[in-house]
Amino acid sequence: MTRAWEFVRRYPAIWPILGSLVLFLLIGMLNGSVGSTILFTAARLSTFALLLALGQMVVVTSGDGAIDLSQIYILTLCAYVSTTLMDTSPVLGFVLAVLIGGVCGLVNAFVNVYLKVPAMVTTLATGYIFFTLVLIGSSRMKVLPNAGFVALVTRDVGPVSAQTIIVALVGVVLAVVLYRTPYGKQLHAVGQNRTAATLAGIPTGRVVTTAFVIGGMLSGLAGVLAAAVMGGAFQDMGLSYFLPSVAAAFVGGTAASGGRSSVLGVSFGALMMTLMSSFLNTAESMYHLPSGIKQLVMGAFLVSILILSVAGVRTRRRQVGMVTA
Amino acid sequence: MGSSIDELPAARATGAPRAEPLLVLEDIDKSFGITQALSDADLTVYPGEVVGLVGPNGAGKSTLMKVITGVLEPTDGSITVRGRRVARVSQREIVELGIACAYQDLSLCTNLSVYENFALLNMDHGAWSPRGWRKEQQGQAAALLERYFPGHGIDVTEPVSALSLAGRQMVEICKALMDDHLGLLVLDEPTSALSANRAEQLHAAVREVSAAGVAVIYISHKLDEIQKVCDRIVLLKNGTDVGEFDPGRITPDDLVGLMGGGARALADASSRGEPADGPVLVSASGYGVPGLTDIDLEVRAGEIVGIAGLVGSGQPTLLKSIFARRRGRVGTLRVGGQVSYVSGDRAGEGVFPLWSILDNIVVSSLRGVTRLGLVDRKRSATLAGSWFDRLRFRAESVNSPITSLSGGNQQKALIARGLASGADVILLNDPTAGVDIETKQEIYGLLSEARAAGKAVVFHSTEDAEMEICDRVYVMREGRVTSELSGADVSVDSVVRASFAEVERTATEGRRRSAMSRLLQSRLVLPISAMLVIFALNAAVNPNVLTLSSARLLLGTAVPLVFAALGQMFVVTAGDIDMGNGYSIGLANVLVAFVLSGSLVVGLVSLVLLVAAYALMGALIHLRQLPAIVVTLGAQFVWLGVALIVSPVPGGQSPQWLSTLYRTQVLVLPMPAVLCLVAAAGGWFVVFRWKYGMVLRGVGNNRDAIERSGWSFLLGKMTNYALAGLMVVLAGMSFTAVTYAADVNTSLAFCMMSIATVIVGGCEMSGGVVEPIGVVAAAVAMSLITSLLVFIKVDSNLQMAVTGLIIISVLATRLITRRRASVAA
Structure with a gap:
């Protein structure tokens, strides 16, 4: 029992994987049949929340309370940029839109790292600014996506959606960057203790800046894909992904205090949030539940899984304090 | 509290008849994991005596004091309080004996x-x-x-x-x-920051209280002080008391010898004598930064240079300056080659607690173990493994978590990190703090090896005895290098003598700020002037603003934000943030328009429940140590869900009495203005005038200080959250009065706006520093901006960007002014 507990503590990705499994079975029970279609559909639907959640994870992992609240506005901005530029050239539009996401991240990093404004406030404020760009520009920008790109993104390869394949590739690349490159090591070091990281010779400012840029690019990519899949860009397109993505990031084993991440856990976290949402939708329509129940259950579930997964980490932290004191 | 009470003969055969001892500790053991901090420690304290407690760092002095002050429960051993056996020192014994402690890590709410x-x-x-x-x-x-x-x-x-x-x-x-009932006073390194005459005053105070019958335990590394004030000296070593001495008969030198003198033995064995003639790697002449003045020094490859002096003379600042200049030359400080820094503050500046020993060692050598852009696992394992074997870590394997190591072994890993990086200059800031003798010897060995390998080692220690392993020693005093010792001169005696060379200190304590500068630095200046300026601009653009009815209109829309921001402020007071108040205000809005408008009683009960839910959320965040940002984010689903259950569709109505109330007028002031004033005054009263306001603010600053003062931290946090909940309810009420109906989704913007307002209002997001009047003024200013932009026909789309820019510029300016103020101080 204690060994199992120890294992779960070391690999927090267990929680969202278990959660996904349970919800998958529950949906199967409601439908009367357990089919893999449920999973593939959920995987496709979770694309945008997942990309945002991975970006959030990278930013939060840089520690010191770093968080990116401007993600959904970056997503919207990049969606508009992509639909507009893809008119000229799909490749150019794709690349530039993702790069603009990176530039937004750079702006966040500049304000946070060099003007030393707390990350939460920085991204809150820059989010306003990015959104204003959307509001001003949207009247002059093109809304409909490039048909060729749409066909590419919404295609299915066997039962698997092209979106899922793209996201899986991004996940693998990100996992290599985070867990195998020197940068990944440095990011996790900076997240655990910035002072110690600086004294260990790590260029802390540069590492945090890169984290924000990666986060921005992932948000941008989410925007580009979302514009294609949803049939166009619109002003509030990011709104519904904010909560699931933040929830997925933390439920998936990202330490809110920084220094610990899990690409696998966060991916399953996003899948779990999507499955939960479709489970509640199904239940709602089958049993005619009052509309608020869905949100209520979602909130309660989110908080309780946090209590389970975060508490373990904290106990360990406290022990550290004791021993090193 | 529920400890069994056994009668125990407390008298000890000490020759002369003495009063009954206040406190007897016998065979106390205390271990943290595998680290044994205390083993069989004894201590007896009689009323009216001053016991000096000395011992090397890491001897267990602080742990023993924590047992006495009830912070820690001993693993084993017996505690007798006035002849009564207890399992641990609980609040009851603290009150009974009148135990008070001046902590080394200050227990003040700053x-x-x-x-x-x-x-x-x-x-x-x-x-x-x-x-x-x-x-x-x-x-x-x-x-x-x-x-x-x-x-x-x-x-x-x-x-x-x-x-x-x-x-x-x-x-x-x-x-x-x-403490009025002071019976036992514990002073833990009380003079580490005090000048000589202040220390004299303290010693007079110690004599005074002990003459009045108070027992004093005086812990200090300054042995001359111990000798001056103590009646009896107890020596603690490796967690055990190893002797008791009469201060009249023992010299500080003897004490140093008894404490270990481990360094001396090694120093004799080391090959000192021939001066190093390697290239100069670190040099400074007349170098100065804040905290350092006119530094001249030179460190060559192949030597160990000590940095000594009394604590607080600028030694760590010097090391950090050298580290910061590692990329070349700034001013007159020149550093050649790679530099690595090893800190003795392991938890604060050294260890990466989530990592294994391997990762902790390799982190500074990533370049060396990277192949084709990826970290090569085999190379990392080889590099870390070689150090693991050499240093004989007490751990299962190099892949064990670093936190499974004792403090001393963690320190070895940090030194290994510094050496493995291949740096030419190794800076060590008090690396042996809290490290046992055996490990210390290993560390000295490592330093000697580094010297032999041609590194320049700069070694700062708070233990003067350790300076004997150095080839040369610079002694610092008040940010200056006051003397240089080399060759045979490097000894504890000469280091101590040089440290005390000029005892006169320039008085720098307590500087009064003038009333004018106090006013200018007030956090209220910005929000209030912002409010006035924006109001003036409004009036300039649209003179109608000055009439009473339009002022009512303008302020009317500001009131919900005023309460929303005050709610956010109370959460910020506790050091947290409420990311879910958009929907909780929406819920309050729904409850008011659908429930309260129907039945006053049911409505009020539902609103009280909302306040209680906030208090519970605060309790949950504290008890489970959860990040507030995520919990409040999750909670907003709950608020939204409940709101949708109460009413799936927008609608409802503002209760008649509420609308009437909102339209009334007190004397000449319209109700919204009255509400703003009342909110500001009420917030100010709760935070700054109410007695419990101290606790509310303390909660966000220093948990230990609150708990050591006997207040409940949990209750404080819950009160902060409950007040936030109350403000949410008021925001929901006034929002209903303004919009005449409810829609849970319309209040979403309050979340971001309230955070922005709190910041402009002069609060610190780190907690405990808040300014209710500023928050109210900022809230009014924020909503006036909106109307101003409407008046001057700015695209309504730009309003968000303006808000965003204001937040960034306010914080950036504040940062710059603070920096200037701190440089001036």
């Missing part, structure tokens, strides 16, 4: 004023106190400081954060001395 820190301790916990208690407390605090430290120069109404280190230490000591 955001509270000096007198409030005293008041936290000596006021009853009732909700209200008679009027004028603040004046009374200020008088008492000033009198107390004046009594023990005449001429202290501390303004008791200043926040502790404005005091010098010495000032804080004086406050900390007075806080301990203040």
Whole structure:
């Protein structure tokens, strides 16, 4: 029992994987049949929340309370940029839109790292600014996506959606960057203790800046894909992904205090949030539940899984304090 | 509390008949994991005596004191309080004996004023106190400081954060001395930041209280002080008391010898003598930065150079300057080659606690173990493994978590990190703090090896004895290098002598700020002037604003934000953030428009439940140590869900009485203006005038200080959240009065707006520093901006960007002014 507990503590990705499994079975029970279609559909639907959640994870992992609240506005901005530029050239539009996401991240990093404004406030404020760009520009920008790109993104390869394949590739690349490159090591070091990281010779400012840029690019990519899949860009397109993505990031084993991440856990976290949402939708329509129940259950579930997964980490932290004191 | 009470013969055969001992500790053991901090430690304390407790760092002095003050429960052993056996020192014994402690890591709330820190301790916990208690407390605090430290120069109404280190230490000591029923006083390194004459004043105070029958335990590394003030000296070593000495018969030198002198033995064996002739790797002439003055030094490859001096003479600043200049030359400090830095503050500056030993060692050598852009696992394992074997870590394998190691072994890993990086210059900042003798010897060995390998080693230690392993020693005093010792001169004696060379200190304690600069630095300046300027701009653009009815209209829309921001402020007071108040205000909005408008009683009950839910959320965040940002984000689903259950569609109506109330007028003032004023005054009263306001602010600053003063941290946090909940309810009410209906989704913007307002209002997101009046002014300013932009026909789309830019510029400006202020100080 204690060994199992120890294992779960070391690999927090267990929680969202278990959660996904349970919800998958529950949906199967409601439908009367357990089919893999449920999973593939959920995987496709979770694309945008997942990309945002991975970006959030990278930013939060840089520690010191770093968080990116401007993600959904970056997503919207990049969606508009992509639909507009893809008119000229799909490749150019794709690349530039993702790069603009990176530039937004750079702006966040500049304000946070060099003007030393707390990350939460920085991204809150820059989010306003990015959104204003959307509001001003949207009247002059093109809304409909490039048909060729749409066909590419919404295609299915066997039962698997092209979106899922793209996201899986991004996940693998990100996992290599985070867990195998020197940068990944440095990011996790900076997240655990910035002072110690600086004294260990790590260029802390540069590492945090890169984290924000990666986060921005992932948000941008989410925007580009979302514009294609949803049939166009619109002003509030990011709104519904904010909560699931933040929830997925933390439920998936990202330490809110920084220094610990899990690409696998966060991916399953996003899948779990999507499955939960479709489970509640199904239940709602089958049993005619009052509309608020869905949100209520979602909130309660989110908080309780946090209590389970975060508490373990904290106990360990406290022990550290004791021993090193 | 529920400990069994056994009668035990307490008298000890000590020759002369003595009073009954206050406290007897016998065979105390205390272990943290595999680290044995105390083993079979004994200590007996009689009334009216001063016991000096000495011992090397890591001997267990602080742990023993934590057992005495009830912070820690011993793993094993017996504690006898006035002849009564107890399992641990609980609150009851602390009160009975009158135990008070001046902690080394100061237990003050730095955001509270000096007198409030005293008041936290000596006021009853009732909700209200008679009027004028603040004046009374200020008088008492000033009198107390004046009594023990005449001429202290501390303004008791200043926040502790404005005091010098010495000032804080004086406050900390007075806080301990203040107890009316003081029976046992513990002073843990009380003079580390005090000048000589202040230390004299403290010693007089110690003599005074001990003459009155108070027992004092005096812990210090300054052995001459121990000799001066103590009746008896107890030596603690490796967690055990190894002897008791008469201060009249033992010299500091003997004590040093007894404490270990481990360094000396090694120094003899080391090959000192021939001066190093390697290239100069670090050099400075006349180098100065804040904290350092006119530094001249030179460090060559192949030598160990010590940096000594009394604690607080600028040694760590010097090391950090050298480290910061590692990329070449700035000013007159020149550093050649790679530099690595090893800190003795392992938890704060060294260890990466989530990682294995391997990762902790390799992190500074990533370049060397990277192949084709990826970290090569085999190379990392080889590199870390070689150090693991050499240093004989007490751990299962190099892949064990670093936290499974004792402090000393963690330190070895950090030194290995520094050496493995291949740096030419190794800086060590007190690396042997809290490290046992055996590990220390290993560390000295490592340093000798590094010297032999041609590295330049700069070694700072707070233990003078360790300077004997160095080839040369620079002794610092008040940010200057005052002497250089080399060859045979490198000895404890000469280091100590040089450290004390010029005892006269330039007085830098307590500087009063002028009334003018105080006003300018006030957090209220920005929000209030912003409000006035924006109001003036509004009036300039649209003179109608000056009429009463349009002022009512403008302020009417501001009131919901005022309450929303105050709610956010109370959460920020606790050091947290509420990311879910958009929907909780929406829920309050729905409850008011659908429930309260129907039945007053049911409505009020539902709103009270919302407040209670906030309090519970605060309790949950504290008890499970959850990140508030995520919990409040999750909670907003709950608020939204409940709101949708109450009413799936927008609608409802504002209760008749509420709308009427909102339209009334008090004298000439319209109701919204009255509400703003009441909110500002009420917030100000709760935070700054109410007695419990001290606790509310303390909660966000220093948890230990609150708990050590006997207040419940949990209750404080819950009260903060409950107040936030109350503000949410008021925001929901006024929002209903403004919109005449409810829609849970329309109030979403309050979340971001309230955070922005709190920041512009002068609050610190780190907690404990808030300004209710500023928040109200900022809220009014924020909503006036919206109307101003409408008046001057700015695209409504730009309003968000303007808000965003205002937040960034406010914070960036504040940062710059703070930096300037701190440089000037």
